[in-house]
Amino acid sequence: HSIDTEDGKQRPDMLVRMPGGREVVVDAKAPMDAYLCAVEAENDVQRAQELQRHARNVRARVRELASKAYWQNMSSSLDFVVLFIPGDQFLSAALELDASLLEDAMTDRVVLATPSSLVALLRAIAYGWRQEALAENAEQIRTVGEELYDRLSTFAGHLDKLGNTLGRSVEHYNKAVGSFDSRILPSARRFSEMGIRGKKEIPEPEPVERLPRDVRDSEATDEPPRETH
DSSP: OOEEETTEEEOOSEEEEOGGGOEEEEEOOOOOHHHHHHHTOSSHHHHHHHHHHHHHHHHHHHHHHHHHOHHHHOTTEEEEEEEEOSOHHHHHHHHHHOTTHHHHHHHTTEEEEOHHHHHHHHHHHHHHHHHHHHHHHHHHHHHHHHHHHHHHHHHHHHHHHHHHHHHHHHHHHHHHHHHIIIIIHHHHHHHHHTTOOOSSOOOOOOOOOBOOOOTGGGTTOOOOOOBOO
């Protein structure tokens, strides 16, 4: 990933993406040659000189990174850059000879990170991603829940209308049965008394004594449907 600037292209060694579209720039070009020369020095004087050069080199890299100002050229970048130093001993050696290095680097918006501190930073970012994923899942669950609730509400409305229709049908049926019992059946009985009979007996319809259960009355109960009086 390269960045176009007035001075040409800048290419960070690593970009760590964060929730919210932000990014952390990590630079892995901390100079280690002077420290390695100090380790291989043949005497204390040469070793001290190389360690001094190591401290100067690290500070110079901090200034170089500060001058790049990635945060000004990348709208997604946080306002600091991480300088990765591949071992605690490398940072400790520089701080022993340049005590203000860490504070000055922070002032220049450069964070000096050893493997342990970089891993801690990455774990914190990973935790942020997990929290964002949980938040997204919670939002999806809420959306699906609202959709299901709306559908249940619509379905309950249909059931309520169907119940009302069935209730009216039962009422009309019972009225018809009552009319049959009071008007038609007595006339048929008189025919029977006069000796006029058909091949089949006239059945006597029974009224329906149950009405459809009200949806709202059945939300929290398993009581049987109510009977008519």
